Amino acid sequence: MNEITLNPIGVVRSPHTAAERTPIQPHFAKGIAGTAQVDPAYEEGLADLDGFSNIWLVYIFDRVSAPKLTVKPFLEDTPHGVFATRAPNRPNPIGLSLVRLVRREGCVLHLEDVDVLDGTPLLDIKPYVGRFDTAEQARCGWLDKIDDATARQRGRRGYRD
Amino acid sequence: MNEITLNPIGVVRSPHTAAERTPIQPHFAKGIAGTAQVDPAYEEGLADLDGFSNIWLVYIFDRVSAPKLTVKPFLEDTPHGVFATRAPNRPNPIGLSLVRLVRREGCVLHLEDVDVLDGTPLLDIKPYVGRFDTAEQARCGWLDKIDDATARQRGRRGYRD
Numbered sequence: 001m002n003e004i005t006l007n008p009i010g011v012v013r014s015p016h017t018a019a020e021r022t023p024i025q026p027h028f029a030k031g032i033a034g035t036a037q038v039d040p041a042y043e044e045g046l047a048d049l050d051g052f053s054n055i056w057l058v059y060i061f062d063r064v065s066a067p068k069l070t071v072k073p074f075l076e077d078t079p080h081g082v083f084a085t086r087a088p089n090r091p092n093p094i095g096l097s098l099v100r101l102v103r104r105e106g107c108v109l110h111l112e113d114v115d116v117l118d119g120t121p122l123l124d125i126k127p128y129v130g131r132f133d134t135a136e137q138a139r140c141g142w143l144d145k146i147d148d149a150t151a152r153q154r155g156r157r158g159y160r161d
Numbered sequence: 162m163n164e165i166t167l168n169p170i171g172v173v174r175s176p177h178t179a180a181e182r183t184p185i186q187p188h189f190a191k192g193i194a195g196t197a198q199v200d201p202a203y204e205e206g207l208a209d210l211d212g213f214s215n216i217w218l219v220y221i222f223d224r225v226s227a228p229k230l231t232v233k234p235f236l237e238d239t240p241h242g243v244f245a246t247r248a249p250n251r252p253n254p255i256g257l258s259l260v261r262l263v264r265r266e267g268c269v270l271h272l273e274d275v276d277v278l279d280g281t282p283l284l285d286i287k288p289y290v291g292r293f294d295t296a297e298q299a300r301c302g303w304l305d306k307i308d309d310a311t312a313r314q315r316g317r318r319g320y321r322d
Contacts, residue, residue: 127302140212
């Protein structure tokens, strides 16, 4: 299959400068502010986005080591196939985060619940649509066995604790 | 910012061979079966994935025309900024679909609710995790104004109607 070449549309700015102290999901980064700074060439594409309270950021984990097919996830010490986790060192290191959109100022999106490293290249922005993006009564494999307190403690990775 | 080069990990197989008759979201493709055929080189990475009832497919819209910054989405005739829609002709044509994982057989994932064109290059697979991927009481902009019947009628795009 052919290689795919993509060009970032912007960059994520956040207080997270060290991967090992960055919360692993927006769920563990409640209230942490950041911005998506979109290249002005794409500003027209942001029209009407501010009607949405939550958006998906699609980005590149640009500071990961080599991909691994078996990983120990952040929330558990048991190894799993990388596609059964959200770990960053994936064959294609694409990250997906559901963040809160607080407001838009031109090309700058003011965000909360940001779990993304400062300077991360942004590939796409999509509106969160509850009708499309929610699965009812989903089984969540090994993650169903992690209780909320453990998840929070490990998921925040020391941020502001 | 630097170009990003990615290599597909596999391909999506589905009954959808014409874009104009492909449902626009899994929500409008209930029960439609397909598979994700992952390159055997990545099979190890699929371990434990079958504990999850729902997974995200991250893929490339490989048969779109040139990107547009303002689009008329499938569900409405009013134009919107492309980032406020899930339309395929985006600056980086990355697709995101939440499908049901019925079972895994080696490198083949048997799926339902497939809204992806046959032959689509697959970039990544992530488990759906309700804790991470749900926003409570989300405002969904222009999409909140589209009633369910209209959405279904337009979203299925004639498939099996």
